[in-house]
Amino acid sequence: MSKGTQLWPGDRMREFFSAHIRRETSLDEVGAKRLAEALTKAVNRMLVWEMPAAPQPAAAAEKTEVTKRHARAENFNPYLFSAIVVLAKQGREGLIKRLQEIKSAEHLRAFAEAQHVPVDAKLRKLDDIRKAIVAAVEQRLADRKAAAS
Incomplete structure (x- = not known):
């Protein structure tokens, strides 16, 4: 069995919950964010074996000069x-x-x-x-x- 990744409350844990909520439920964006935030506050730490791919928001299509340089x-x-x-x-x-x-x-x-x-x-x-x-x-x-x- 492979070694898992430990997540602590914060952005990565919130992204983990958000990705799973969006994939598995039919909640709207606001409801998904609220649920992800509530779960992040309720969990102290967790060990995960697979991080879901983060969805690409439509607003990310526009790149600023900084993001173009980084690309x-x-x-x-x-x-x-x-x-x-x-x-x-x-x-x-x-x-x-x-x-x-x-x-x-x-x-x-x-x-x-x-x-x-x-x-x-x-x-x-x-x-x-x-x-x-x-x-x-x-x-x-x-x-x-x-x-x-």
Whole structure:
């Protein structure tokens, strides 16, 4: 048997109840929300094995500039490779070559943030951001080696 997910009172529990209520009853939106809220208040915690898919509201069709930007960023996986591992195994040139695969400044910043590598926000050119990432990763690797000795 697989391990379940523990839900505490809050948004996730409310969403869980709302999804089940909408799927299994014919209550209107207001009634479903009231029942989900009442159940969330009545339950301290629960263990669930399957989270229902949340329904997409009609108002979500309109995207703001922020959500459009997030949608573009979602197509990029900042954990595609580990910068530390690439630097340790393939050296500086190997890391630069892998960073060349990332074609957007937004994606480079997301990569740096996900890899816990500080990059100056003032940098705009792709090559400058890549150089800053390489320098920060080199420093991080040096710090790790120094701490291990």
